[in-house]
Amino acid sequence: MNTYSLDYIDDLYAQFVKDPTTVSETWRQYFEQFLIANGEDVEPGAGAGAEVAATNGQMPDGLAGPVSGSQYYANVQDRVDQLVREYRVRGHLIAQLDPLGISRPACPELNPEVYGLTEGDLVRPFDGSSVHKSNACRSIGEVLERLRSTYCRSIGAQFMHIDNRNIRDWLQRRMEMTQNRLELSHDVQRRIYARLADASIFEEFVRRKFVGAKTFSLEGAESLIPMLDLALEKASQHKVREVVLAMAHRGRLNVLANIMKKRAMNIFWSFEDPRPELNRGRGDVRYHLGYSSDWKTASGDTVHISLCFNPSHLEFVNTVALGRCRSKQDRRSDDPRKEVMTVLIHGDAAFAGEGIVQETLNLSQLNGYKTGGTLHVVINNQVGFTTEPDQGRSTTYATDIAKMLQVPIFHVNGEDPEAVAQVVSLAMDFRKEFRRDVVVDLYCYRRWGHNEGDEPRFTQPRLYSEIDRRKSVRDNYLSRLLKLGQMSVAEAQQIQTDRTEKLESEFEASNVSEFVPDVQTLGGTWTDYYGGPEPDGGWAETGVDQTALSGLIDSLTRLPEGFSAHKKLKRPMKHRREMAEGKRPLDWAAAEAAAFATLLAEGHRLRLSGQDCQRGTFSHRHAVLHDGKTGETYTPLANLPGVSTPVELINSPLSEAGVLGFEYGYSLDCPEGLVIWEAQFGDFWNVAQVIIDQFVASAEDKWKRLSGLVMFLPHGFEGQGPEHCSARVERFLAMAAEHNIQVCQPSTPVQFFHLLRRQVKRQWRKPLVVLTPKSLLRHPKVNSPLESFTTGGFHKILPETEIAPQETERVLLCTGKVYYDLLERRQQLEAKNVSIVRVEQLYPLTDEELMASLSEYSTGCDLLWVQEEPLNMGAWPYLKFNYGDAIGERFKLRCLTRAESASPSTGSHSAHKLEQEDLLQAAFEGL
Known part of the structure; x- marks a missing residue:
C-alpha cells in the first residue's frame, strides 16, 4: 500500500493548477474528482466527462494512499482555519503599531508556509464562513488578506484570551465586518484635526513662552x-452623565486646557507664580492639579x-478615581x-511596574467595588524615564497585566488618528x-524626554534620532486630509491662527498685575461642610433617645423565620437583647452596632470595607x-424596621493600598455618610502608606479637598509578634499638622459610640x-451602661474617677489598652495614691485641653x-x-516605655509577658 505525504500531494496539486498536463493521468483524475466533489468546474478536455472512482476512503485506480479527495480538502480547510485563528491570536504581533518604525517583530505562525500552504493553495476556493463578512472572498488568499487588514495594520487586538x-x-464580528476601520464623515475628520491642532499648538505656545x-x-x-x-462624545450617546478622569503628569496641562476647558490664563499664571504669599506652605505643582467642568457634546448634551488631583506617585490615583465613580453612582x-x-490614563512603564x-x-x-467598566488608556512612550522596555518589564507588552481580566486590549498606532x-x-x-x-494601548513617543529639562539623548540616542526626524501627528494627518481633499491649506492655517490668537489673549490677561486665577471651591454635595481648625474644642452632643436606641439594638438580634444562624451566636444574641433592655452593659461590638x-x-449611608470585616x-x-x-446571608443592619438608608458591609480582597484608595475616593463624594476602611491588623496600613501620605493626610493642604474617611486600625500589644501589635501611631502623629487628621484611641464602648456619631453629625470633615x-x-471591664449612650458625647481626655487629686502622688498618663493593665495592677497593689488619666484623642489636642x-x-x-510601644515609637x-x-512648667514629666527598638515588639509571647511585667512594675515603683 503506497502512502504519500501531504507536502508531496500539495506540490502535485500546485503543478496541476498551473498545468494539468504536467501530472500523471491518475493524479489528474484524482484532483478533478476533488474539484467536482466540491462544486468546482473542470476545464473541458481535462477529463470532465471521465468516470472517476468513488472516494469512500480509497484513492483512484492505480493509487494507494491515506487520504481521499474530500479528506484532502478537509485537511486544507483545517489548516487554513488554524491560520485564521492564529491571525486572531497573534496578528497584533506584526501590526504596524510603532509610529517610529523601530520595533518590527516577526511572527512565523502567520506564514502560510508553516501550515504547508503554497502559493497555489492561496488561489483555491475556501469556505470562509468563520470569517465575518468574508462572503465576497473567493480564495484562501483573499480571506487571509482580509484578516491582515483587520488585525495587522495600525490596530493590534488581543482578545482570544477571553474565555x-x-x-x-x-469582538470578531465588530472588527472583521469593518476590517477594524471606521468610516469617518468629513465633519468628524475635521474635528479630529482640530483637536490635534489644539493639542500641538498649546504645547508649542507654552514651550515658546516659558x-x-x-x-x-x-x-x-x-x-x-x-x-x-471622541470618548466623551460616545459616552454621552451611551447616556453617561458624569466621567471621573485620572492621569499622571504627562499631558495633564494639555488635558486641563483642551478637555477640562480650564482657562489658559489660569494655567499660564502658575508658570510665573507672582503671588507666593498665597501658597506659603501649601498648594501643589501645576501638573498635579485637578479640575471639574461640564463638557458640551456635539448633540448639545x-x-x-x-x-x-494626583501626586507624582502615578498609578495610586487609580482606585481613588474608582471610589469616586462608585460614590457618584450610588x-x-x-x-x-x-x-x-x-x-484612567496610565504610562506604559508605570502600568507594567x-x-x-x-x-x-x-x-x-467585585460586587463591592465594580463601577460598570473603566476605559484604560496607556500612553505608551516606549520608554520609562531612561529605562528601556526590556529593563522595565518581563512581558511583551506594557499592558499584559490586563490579561488577568476577561477583557480586550487594543494596541493602536498613535500617528494614525483614524x-x-x-x-x-x-x-x-x-x-x-x-x-x-477595556484597555487601549496608545503607541507613541515623548518628543522632549521625561520633562523639558531632561536630555533623553544621553540614554536613548537611537530612539531620539528617529523622533527628531518625525513630523507632528497633526502635520501627518493634515497631509492625509489634503490628499483626500477633505481640507484645504487655508482652512488649516485658519485653525492655527484662531488657536494661537486665543492663547495670546489668555497669556496677556494672565500678566495683568491685579489678576488672580479662579480657584474652584467645594460646592454641590460639600456646600454644608467645612475644614480648617477643629471647632468648639471637638465637642458635639451625640446621645440618642434610649427608647429608640433600645429598639434598634433589639432589632439587630431578630432573624428571619427559619434562618439557621450558627449555634455559637445564640448566646451573644441573647446577651445583645439584654443590653437593649438595660440589663447588661454594652460591649464594644454592641456599641459599634448601635452607632451604625x-x-x-x-x-446617613454606611459603607464599611476591609479584609474579613463582615465577621470581624x-x-x-x-x-x-x-x-x-442554605448558605444564604442576612444583614441585620440592612433590615432595620422603617429604615431604608443604604448600607454596605464588604469583605475586601487581600489588598490595602487599592482598597484604602477606593474608600478614600468614595468619601470624597459622600460627605454625609460614614465611610470606613478597616485593616485586618493595624500594622498592615503601612502597605498603603502612599495613600495616607499623598492623599488622606495632605489633600486639604495641597488641593483644598476634604474627606471624612474613617480608618479602623486594630492596635495593642498582646504578644502576637511585631506585625500584629502596632498601628504605628507615631507615623500619624508625625504627619499631623494644621488639624489635617484626627487620631483617636477610645478605651470604652460608649466613647467609641460617640466618636463615630461625632464624625458624621458634625459638619467639620477630617479623616x-x-x-x-x-x-x-x-475584656470584662470594657463595657458601658445603656444610659451613657443617651446623653453627652466623645471626650478627648477621660479623667481619673476613683482617686482624689489631693491624694495623688503620681499621675499615670496613657492611652488605649495599657490603661486596663495599669488599672488591674493598681487594684492588686491597692495603690490609692496613683491616678490614671486617659488621652482618648491624641490629635488635635491643645496645650490648654491637656x-x-x-x-x-x-x-x-x-x-x-x-x-x-518602644521609646522611639508610640505617642x-x-x-x-x-x-x-x-x-514641664508644673510637673516632673517622665516616660515609661519599652526600650527603643527597630521592630515594634518581640516575637516571643513569653518575652512579651516579661517586658509587660517590667513596664507595670516600673509604673508603681517607689510608691
Missing part, C-alpha cells in the same frame, strides 16, 4: 486629545467631568452602573455592552450572618484614625507617660515635642 465565547464572537519650564509635554502623543474628545441610585464612568495596577484591575468585577478613532469607538461600545474594563444603626436610622478579624462583629443549612482594640473586645485635665493635681506631682516622641514645655 467567554459570546464576547470573543462579538522656556525651560517643566510642562511634561504631550508632544508625540497628541492623539490623546481627539481620543478623549452635557457630561460633567472631574479630573482627580448618589444617583445608579445600580446598573451606567450613568457614571471612569477613564506598579503593583497598584493589579489591585485596581482586581477590583473591577485608527485611534476606531479603537476608542469599539472600546466604548464594548464597555457599554459588557460592563467591563442610629446613623442609618438618621439617614476577631469574630466580634458578625454583621453578616450565614445560614448553616479619622481610630486605634481599635483586640483583646479588649471581650493641662486642664491635669489642673487639679498639685504642682510638682510626678507625671509619667506610660505606653506599650511619646510626639507628646514630648508638642507638650513637654507646657507640662
Whole structure:
C-alpha cells in the first residue's frame, strides 16, 4: 500500500493548477474528482466527462494512499482555519503599531508556509464562513488578506484570551465586518484635526513662552486629545452623565486646557507664580492639579467631568478615581452602573511596574467595588524615564497585566488618528455592552524626554534620532486630509491662527498685575461642610433617645423565620437583647452596632470595607450572618424596621493600598455618610502608606479637598509578634499638622459610640484614625451602661474617677489598652495614691485641653507617660515635642516605655509577658 505525504500531494496539486498536463493521468483524475466533489468546474478536455472512482476512503485506480479527495480538502480547510485563528491570536504581533518604525517583530505562525500552504493553495476556493463578512472572498488568499487588514495594520487586538465565547464572537464580528476601520464623515475628520491642532499648538505656545519650564509635554502623543474628545462624545450617546478622569503628569496641562476647558490664563499664571504669599506652605505643582467642568457634546448634551488631583506617585490615583465613580453612582441610585464612568490614563512603564495596577484591575468585577467598566488608556512612550522596555518589564507588552481580566486590549498606532478613532469607538461600545474594563494601548513617543529639562539623548540616542526626524501627528494627518481633499491649506492655517490668537489673549490677561486665577471651591454635595481648625474644642452632643436606641439594638438580634444562624451566636444574641433592655452593659461590638444603626436610622449611608470585616478579624462583629443549612446571608443592619438608608458591609480582597484608595475616593463624594476602611491588623496600613501620605493626610493642604474617611486600625500589644501589635501611631502623629487628621484611641464602648456619631453629625470633615482594640473586645471591664449612650458625647481626655487629686502622688498618663493593665495592677497593689488619666484623642489636642485635665493635681506631682510601644515609637516622641514645655512648667514629666527598638515588639509571647511585667512594675515603683 503506497502512502504519500501531504507536502508531496500539495506540490502535485500546485503543478496541476498551473498545468494539468504536467501530472500523471491518475493524479489528474484524482484532483478533478476533488474539484467536482466540491462544486468546482473542470476545464473541458481535462477529463470532465471521465468516470472517476468513488472516494469512500480509497484513492483512484492505480493509487494507494491515506487520504481521499474530500479528506484532502478537509485537511486544507483545517489548516487554513488554524491560520485564521492564529491571525486572531497573534496578528497584533506584526501590526504596524510603532509610529517610529523601530520595533518590527516577526511572527512565523502567520506564514502560510508553516501550515504547508503554497502559493497555489492561496488561489483555491475556501469556505470562509468563520470569517465575518468574508462572503465576497473567493480564495484562501483573499480571506487571509482580509484578516491582515483587520488585525495587522495600525490596530493590534488581543482578545482570544477571553474565555467567554459570546464576547470573543462579538469582538470578531465588530472588527472583521469593518476590517477594524471606521468610516469617518468629513465633519468628524475635521474635528479630529482640530483637536490635534489644539493639542500641538498649546504645547508649542507654552514651550515658546516659558522656556525651560517643566510642562511634561504631550508632544508625540497628541492623539490623546481627539481620543478623549471622541470618548466623551460616545459616552454621552451611551447616556453617561458624569466621567471621573485620572492621569499622571504627562499631558495633564494639555488635558486641563483642551478637555477640562480650564482657562489658559489660569494655567499660564502658575508658570510665573507672582503671588507666593498665597501658597506659603501649601498648594501643589501645576501638573498635579485637578479640575471639574461640564463638557458640551456635539448633540448639545452635557457630561460633567472631574479630573482627580494626583501626586507624582502615578498609578495610586487609580482606585481613588474608582471610589469616586462608585460614590457618584450610588448618589444617583445608579445600580446598573451606567450613568457614571471612569477613564484612567496610565504610562506604559508605570502600568507594567506598579503593583497598584493589579489591585485596581482586581477590583473591577467585585460586587463591592465594580463601577460598570473603566476605559484604560496607556500612553505608551516606549520608554520609562531612561529605562528601556526590556529593563522595565518581563512581558511583551506594557499592558499584559490586563490579561488577568476577561477583557480586550487594543494596541493602536498613535500617528494614525483614524485608527485611534476606531479603537476608542469599539472600546466604548464594548464597555457599554459588557460592563467591563477595556484597555487601549496608545503607541507613541515623548518628543522632549521625561520633562523639558531632561536630555533623553544621553540614554536613548537611537530612539531620539528617529523622533527628531518625525513630523507632528497633526502635520501627518493634515497631509492625509489634503490628499483626500477633505481640507484645504487655508482652512488649516485658519485653525492655527484662531488657536494661537486665543492663547495670546489668555497669556496677556494672565500678566495683568491685579489678576488672580479662579480657584474652584467645594460646592454641590460639600456646600454644608467645612475644614480648617477643629471647632468648639471637638465637642458635639451625640446621645440618642434610649427608647429608640433600645429598639434598634433589639432589632439587630431578630432573624428571619427559619434562618439557621450558627449555634455559637445564640448566646451573644441573647446577651445583645439584654443590653437593649438595660440589663447588661454594652460591649464594644454592641456599641459599634448601635452607632451604625442610629446613623442609618438618621439617614446617613454606611459603607464599611476591609479584609474579613463582615465577621470581624476577631469574630466580634458578625454583621453578616450565614445560614448553616442554605448558605444564604442576612444583614441585620440592612433590615432595620422603617429604615431604608443604604448600607454596605464588604469583605475586601487581600489588598490595602487599592482598597484604602477606593474608600478614600468614595468619601470624597459622600460627605454625609460614614465611610470606613478597616485593616485586618493595624500594622498592615503601612502597605498603603502612599495613600495616607499623598492623599488622606495632605489633600486639604495641597488641593483644598476634604474627606471624612474613617480608618479602623486594630492596635495593642498582646504578644502576637511585631506585625500584629502596632498601628504605628507615631507615623500619624508625625504627619499631623494644621488639624489635617484626627487620631483617636477610645478605651470604652460608649466613647467609641460617640466618636463615630461625632464624625458624621458634625459638619467639620477630617479623616479619622481610630486605634481599635483586640483583646479588649471581650475584656470584662470594657463595657458601658445603656444610659451613657443617651446623653453627652466623645471626650478627648477621660479623667481619673476613683482617686482624689489631693491624694495623688503620681499621675499615670496613657492611652488605649495599657490603661486596663495599669488599672488591674493598681487594684492588686491597692495603690490609692496613683491616678490614671486617659488621652482618648491624641490629635488635635491643645496645650490648654491637656493641662486642664491635669489642673487639679498639685504642682510638682510626678507625671509619667506610660505606653506599650518602644521609646522611639508610640505617642511619646510626639507628646514630648508638642507638650513637654507646657507640662514641664508644673510637673516632673517622665516616660515609661519599652526600650527603643527597630521592630515594634518581640516575637516571643513569653518575652512579651516579661517586658509587660517590667513596664507595670516600673509604673508603681517607689510608691
